[in-house]
Amino acid sequence: MKCKAFLVRSWAYLSMALVAAVILFLFGYVFVQGGPVITWEFFTASPSGSVLGSEGGIWPAIAGSLCFTATAVVLGGIPAIATALYLVFFCQSKLLRTVIQMVIQNIAGIPSIVLGLFAYSLLVRALGLGRCVLSAGVALAIMILPFIEVRAEKAFRELPPALTQSAYALGCSKSYTIWKIVLPACRGELVSGVILGACYAMGATAPLMFTGGVAYAAMPVSLTKPAMALPLHLYLLLAQGTSIPQAYGTAFVLMMVVLLSNFLAALYAKRRNRAWKQS
Numbered sequence: 001m002k003c004k005a006f007l008v009r010s011w012a013y014l015s016m017a018l019v020a021a022v023i024l025f026l027f028g029y030v031f032v033q034g035g036p037v038i039t040w041e042f043f044t045a046s047p048s049g050s051v052l053g054s055e056g057g058i059w060p061a062i063a064g065s066l067c068f069t070a071t072a073v074v075l076g077g078i079p080a081i082a083t084a085l086y087l088v089f090f091c092q093s094k095l096l097r098t099v100i101q102m103v104i105q106n107i108a109g110i111p112s113i114v115l116g117l118f119a120y121s122l123l124v125r126a127l128g129l130g131r132c133v134l135s136a137g138v139a140l141a142i143m144i145l146p147f148i149e150v151r152a153e154k155a156f157r158e159l160p161p162a163l164t165q166s167a168y169a170l171g172c173s174k175s176y177t178i179w180k181i182v183l184p185a186c187r188g189e190l191v192s193g194v195i196l197g198a199c200y201a202m203g204a205t206a207p208l209m210f211t212g213g214v215a216y217a218a219m220p221v222s223l224t225k226p227a228m229a230l231p232l233h234l235y236l237l238l239a240q241g242t243s244i245p246q247a248y249g250t251a252f253v254l255m256m257v258v259l260l261s262n263f264l265a266a267l268y269a270k271r272r273n274r275a276w277k278q279s
Contacts, residue, residue, distance in 0.1 A: 027255060034248025042249060047228075052215060052236055052243065058250055060219055064133075064227030065202050065254075067220045068212065071137025072201040076145040077194045083145075084152035089178060108146035115139045116207035124211060134223040136212030140204060144197040151193035155186040188272025192265035199258045205231040230254045 031038075045057035083100065091097045119139035123129045159182060167177040183190070205213075213232040220227035230250060237247035 027252070027259075030248050030252045030255065034245055034250070034252050037245045037249040038252065043253075046218075047216065047233070052240060058230065058233060058253065060217060061228040061230045061233040061250070062253070064213070064217065064220050065230045065257075067133050067223075067227055068136050068140060068208065068229055069198045069202045071133055071223065072140035072144055073194055073198050074141075075137055076141030076143075076201075077148050077197065080145045080148035080197075081152045081190060083149050084156055085178060085182075087153055088156040089174060089182075104146045104149055107142060108150075110143075111206070112139075112143055112204050113206035113209075115143050116210040118142075119207065120210035129224070131210075131214070131226045132212050132222075132224045133220055133227055134212070136208050136229075137223070139207035139211050140201040143204060143207065144201050147200055148193050148197040151196070152186075152190055155189035155193070156182065159185055188269035191272070192269040195261050195265035195268075199261045202261075203231055203254065203258060205229075205235050208232045209235075230257075 042057040043062070044059050046060050047056040047058065049055035083104070087097055087100060091100070116139050119135050119142075123135040123138060124131055129135050163181055163185065164177055167181055168174075172180075208229050209232060212226050213229045214226040215228070215233075215236055217226055217228045231254065234247055234250045234254065237243045237250060
C-alpha cells in the first residue's frame with residue numbers, strides 16, 4: 001500500500017511539474033519573441049504604420065476587449081446564475097429540468113464560429129444592428145452562458161442542506177433564504193465562475209470576426225459601434241505575416257490578462273470561502 005501511495009504521489013507531482021513547465025515555457029518563449037516591442041507606448045498608443053500594427057500600440061484593442069467581455073458577462077452571466085437558481089431551488093418537474101440541462105449542454109457544444117454566424121444573421125443583418133459591440137457581446141454571452149451556469153449550479157448543489165433547512169424551519173421564505181444565505185455563501189464560486197467565463201470570452205476570435213471586431217477603430221464609446229479586440233488583432237497580425245514581434249507582444253499581453261484573471265478568481269474564491277466558514 002505504501003508503495004502504491006508513493007507511486008500515486010510521484011505521478012501527481014510529476015504531472016504538476018510537467019504542466020507548470022509547459023506553461024512557463026509558453027510564457028517565456030512568447031515573451032522572448034515579443035519582449036522588444038512591449039513598452040509603455042505599446043500599451044497606451046493606437047496601432048499605426050503603413051502595415052497593420054507595425055507601429056504604435058494596442059490600447060484600443062485592450063479597451064475593446066474589455067467592452068466586449070463586459071457586455072458578454074452582463075448578458076450571459078445574469079441569465080446563467082438565474083437558470084442555476086431555478087434548477088436547484090425552484091424547478092419541480094424532472095422533465096423540464098432534463099430539457100433545460102439538455103439545452104445548456106447543446107449550447108456548450110456549439111462551435112464559437114457558428115455562434116458568430118448566428119449573431120451576424122440575426123442581429124447584424126435581420127435586426128439591423130450592424131457590426132457593433134452589442135452584436136458581438138450577444139454572441140459571446142451565448143458562448144459563456146453554459147460555462148457559468150454549470151459552475152453556479154455546482155456551487156448551489158454543494159451548499160450544505162442544513163443552512164437552507166434551518167432557514168426554512170425559522171419561517172424564512174425561499175426568496176429571502178436565497179438572497180441572504182445562498183448567494184452570500186456561494187459568492188466566491190459565483191464571482192470566480194464569472195471571471196473565468198470572462199476570460200473565455202476575452203480569448204474568443206471567431207464570433208468577433210462577424211459581429212463587432214474590426215482591424216482599425218478608435219476607443220469604443222457606444223455599444224452600437226464596432227471596436228478592436230486583442231484576439232482579432234493578434235489573428236490579423238499573424239495573417240499578414242509582416243508584424244510578427246508585435247503579434248508576439250499582443251499574445252503575451254492577452255496571456256497575462258487571462259493568467260492574472262484566473263489567479264484573482266481563485267484567490268477571491270478561497271478568501272470568500274474562508275471568511276464564510278469563520279463567520
